[in-house]
Amino acid sequence: MPPAPLPHDEAERLIALHGLDLIDTPASEVFNSFVRVASGIFSTTIAAISLIDTDRQWFKASVGLPIRQTPRDVSFCAHAILQPHEVLCVSDARLDPRFTDHPDVLSGDLRFYAGVPLLSEEGHALGALCVADRHPQQPDKRQLEHLRDLATGVSAAIRLHSLMHRLEKEAHRDPLTSLSNRREFEALLSPAANDSVTLFLLDLDNFKGINDVFGHPGGDLVLQEVGRRLQALVRSGDRAFRLGGDEFALLCPGMASSEARQALADRIHAAIGAAFMVDDQPVPLRTSIGIATLPDDAKTAQELVQAADAALYRAKRAGRGVTRQAATLPDTIDPLVPKGISAVHNIGRMDLAARLRQALVPSGAEPFHLVFQPVMALNTQETTSLEALVRWDISPGSAVPPDEFVTLAERLGLISHLDRWVLNAACKEAATWPKPWRVAVNISALSFGLMDVAAMVEDALTSSGLASDRLIIEMTETALGGDTTQVQKAVQGIRELGARIVLDDFGGGHGSLMTLRQFPFTGLKIDQSLVKPIASDTVHARMVEVLAEFGHVLDIRVVAEGVESMEQLRILAECGVPLAQGYLFAKPVRPSDLVQAIEAAEVNLRAALAASQLGPFSEAA
Numbered sequence: 182m183p184p185a186p187l188p189h190d191e192a193e194r195l196i197a198l199h200g201l202d203l204i205d206t207p208a209s210e211v212f213n214s215f216v217r218v219a220s221g222i223f224s225t226t227i228a229a230i231s232l233i234d235t236d237r238q239w240f241k242a243s244v245g246l247p248i249r250q251t252p253r254d255v256s257f258c259a260h261a262i263l264q265p266h267e268v269l270c271v272s273d274a275r276l277d278p279r280f281t282d283h284p285d286v287l288s289g290d291l292r293f294y295a296g297v298p299l300l301s302e303e304g305h306a307l308g309a310l311c312v313a314d315r316h317p318q319q320p321d322k323r324q325l326e327h328l329r330d331l332a333t334g335v336s337a338a339i340r341l342h343s344l345m346h347r348l349e350k351e352a353h354r355d356p357l358t359s360l361s362n363r364r365e366f367e368a369l370l371s372p373a374a375n376d377s378v379t380l381f382l383l384d385l386d387n388f389k390g391i392n393d394v395f396g397h398p399g400g401d402l403v404l405q406e407v408g409r410r411l412q413a414l415v416r417s418g419d420r421a422f423r424l425g426g427d428e429f430a431l432l433c434p435g436m437a438s439s440e441a442r443q444a445l446a447d448r449i450h451a452a453i454g455a456a457f458m459v460d461d462q463p464v465p466l467r468t469s470i471g472i473a474t475l476p477d478d479a480k481t482a483q484e485l486v487q488a489a490d491a492a493l494y495r496a497k498r499a500g501r502g503v504t505r506q507a508a509t510l511p512d513t514i515d516p517l518v519p520k521g522i523s524a525v526h527n528i529g530r531m532d533l534a535a536r537l538r539q540a541l542v543p544s545g546a547e548p549f550h551l552v553f554q555p556v557m558a559l560n561t562q563e564t565t566s567l568e569a570l571v572r573w574d575i576s577p578g579s580a581v582p583p584d585e586f587v588t589l590a591e592r593l594g595l596i597s598h599l600d601r602w603v604l605n606a607a608c609k610e611a612a613t614w615p616k617p618w619r620v621a622v623n624i625s626a627l628s629f630g631l632m633d634v635a636a637m638v639e640d641a642l643t644s645s646g647l648a649s650d651r652l653i654i655e656m657t658e659t660a661l662g663g664d665t666t667q668v669q670k671a672v673q674g675i676r677e678l679g680a681r682i683v684l685d686d687f688g689g690g691h692g693s694l695m696t697l698r699q700f701p702f703t704g705l706k707i708d709q710s711l712v713k714p715i716a717s718d719t720v721h722a723r724m725v726e727v728l729a730e731f732g733h734v735l736d737i738r739v740v741a742e743g744v745e746s747m748e749q750l751r752i753l754a755e756c757g758v759p760l761a762q763g764y765l766f767a768k769p770v771r772p773s774d775l776v777q778a779i780e781a782a783e784v785n786l787r788a789a790l791a792a793s794q795l796g797p798f799s800e801a802a
């Protein structure tokens with residue numbers, strides 16, 4: 182059988198294909214589900230997502246095929262990609278001169294084939310979604326249209342996958358210094374717990390003073406230079422990180438001897454202390470260093486960080502430019518309380534944990550309250566729902582940021598108590614509203630594993646009298662893993678009650694395409710970190726566009742979070758995102774100010790759309 186001719190755009194096509202980083206990746210449920218549906222539509226034994234590489238076709242997903250690749254020469258899909266906008270339908274391959282002497286056709290294993298090209302963003306055909314069978318078949322128009330629709334979904338999934346892959350890579354890098362960031366540090370550290378490894382924690386001395394004198398741009402230059410110097414210092418196998426602010430770390434395998442550790446610390450001091458100029462002025466740079474080694478000073482990764490942290494603390498106290506090595510395992514720090522919980526001045530980490538425990542014991546006194554933030558439909562220019570956000574004023578005028586105490590409640594195992602309180606309070610409040618706006622309630626993914634969330638939702642609906650179709654549950658994916666059957670049941674149970682369930686913070690480092698397809702969500706919220714840069718960064722804008730397209734294919738509602746500027750709104754509307762939430766319309770407000778805030782939000786939305794010369798947006802919300 183003669184091989185298919187090469188497409189006219191072969192070189193660009195291959196660049197687009199290889200740029201996706203999709204070939205030779207593990208099987209994925211998202212793509213598997215597409216091929217299952219395709220084979221169901223045609224009742225064929227075979228269906229596949231085939232990507233046409235230089236010399237081979239590689240199957241990202243398949244049913245009925247025992248192999249993951251074949252030579253390109255024998256690929257039907259290599260023919261399909263020649264007409265990127267057509268369906269290649271071969272009703273009986275024995276009658277088609279292109280395929281009569283194909284080995285599988287000769288052996289009687291393949292008679293019917295239909296394939297729709299999968300397109301890259303620039304329109305190059307990367308491969309095809311195909312079905313095949315050993316019996317000839319004359320599919321009808323409707324079946325072929327379904328295959329085309331599915332292929333549109335697969336193309337969107339491919340683009341989304343590759344953008345997420347890119348963002349995932351970026352998410353592990355500190356943009357200022359290009360060193361790996363805290364997330365990468367934590368990811369690397371956990372598996373390292375079995376090996377011998379030495380951790381150097383660095384905290385620049387008086388960095389605040391440098392910022393004060395040289396301004397933030399000067400401070401940034403200093404941090405970049407420190408990043409470069411540390412990077413230049415490490416041997417292969419060692420890793421340098423910026424953990425945040427003026428905190429850096431080096432992770433070095435081995436280094437059993439105390440002398441070797443001290444020698445590296447001396448080199449770090451020398452490198453950081455070398456002359457550095459900003460605006461023709463020398464910057465006095467020094468750092469404190471805390472060192473700890475696994476397994477000598479700690480048994481687990483978490484203890485290692487604590488030991489190095491404690492050593493760093495002692496180094497700081499001893500003066501500037503000092504190194505301390507871990508002495509003993511620290512036993513005074515509650516391992517459940519994350520470092521960095523220090524939101525409220527004068528309240529230590531331990532104290533905050535104790536107060537939170539107390540706050541969640543039912544006692545009649547409720548230290549929490551809710552605020553609500555409107556979510557706007559761009560087509561009707563009205564408020565469709567309000568997200569309930571919990572607030573904790575620890576003392577008059579002193580609030581703990583919700584991110585912090587929600588994380589703390591998760592670590593202390595108290596999160597389901599908090600979620601139950603918020604759910605009940607939000608439903609009760611929403612039942613009193615003058616219009617039937619929906620109410621969206623955040624429930625931590627951890628609660629889904631700890632309790633029967635569907636039953637909790639049912640209780641809240643019953644006791645508040647709120648109609649179930651007015652409730653939206655927002656779930657973040659932070660801690661999904663392990664056995665997901667309980668989550669699956671809860672998500673399904675919530676839908677069966679008539680409420681909606683959306684995946685929150687999608688693209689913020691947790692929400693993955695996999696989760697989106699694994700559970701029957703009715704919507705997804707695009708995380709602020711993806712929305713923020715869309716006006717200045719085309720990768721993010723494209724990502725949002727693909728998510729909107731994906732929402733359309735999967736028939737789920739897409740909300741963009743954290744919309745702050747008219748330019749962001751204009752791009753979101755152009756991308757086809759139907760719903761938006763953010764300070765551009767309204768900040769979260771107390772229930773007493775709600776009606777007024779909603780009116781103002783709608784005025785703000787209309788004004789912003791009019792100013793961007795975008796009329797009401799036609800997409801159904």
Ligand code: C2E
Pocket residue numbers: 554569570571582583584587599600603623624625655657685686709742743744745762763764765769
């Ligand atoms: P989230 O669920 O993604 O909530 C959206 C957050 O973005 C809220 O922060 C909101 O005030 C903020 N936001 C909205 N529009 C804008 C904007 O235009 N610009 C900026 N910079 N921010 C905007 P908040 O209230 O601080 O909540 C932070 C996170 O804490 C929430 O993120 C959620 O993950 C968690 N959280 C808040 N309330 C609850 C709750 O009742 N239960 C649970 N489990 N988690 C909650």
Ligand code: MG
Pocket residue numbers: 568623655685
């Ligand atoms: Mg939320």
Ligand code: MG
Pocket residue numbers: 685686706708709742
């Ligand atoms: Mg969110």
